[in-house]
Amino acid sequence: xxxxxxxxxxxxxxxxxxxxxxxxxxxxxxxxxxxxxxxxxxxxxxxxxxxxxxxxxxxxxxxxxxxxxxxxxxxxxxxxxxxxxxxxxxxxxxxxxxxxxxxxxxxxx
Numbered sequence: 001x002x003x004x005x006x007x008x009x010x011x012x013x014x015x016x017x018x019x020x021x022x023x024x025x026x027x028x029x030x031x032x033x034x035x036x037x038x039x040x041x042x043x044x045x046x047x048x049x050x051x052x053x054x055x056x057x058x059x060x061x062x063x064x065x066x067x068x069x070x071x072x073x074x075x076x077x078x079x080x081x082x083x084x085x086x087x088x089x090x091x092x093x094x095x096x097x098x099x100x101x102x103x104x105x106x107x108x109x
Contacts, residue, residue, distance in 0.1 A: 018068070028063065
């Protein structure tokens with residue numbers, strides 16, 4: 001089983017290949033919204049690892065999957081941390097100040 005980080009460029013390319021097959025490099029570039037040179041560089045690296053086979057034609061490069069046992073690993077640890085919302089003393093003070101304002105009356109509106 002090949003482990004691939006879910007946020008990597010290889011994962012984006014592999015997800016398109018697993019959903020839609022056969023695909024050429026130009027269509028991969030459009031579907032992943034990645035530059036064509038970056039897609040080709042990624043495909044060459046994946047070919048060296050033995051994940052895909054590239055069929056090169058004069059104007060296109062078709063991609064064949066050699067493996068389908070990919071495990072997409074989750075997010076990084078920094079992305080899992082919850083966002084802390086700041087609730088402070090200032091919210092309570094301003095609310096009480098607005099409610100107890102002597103000049104906030106119908107007469108002054």
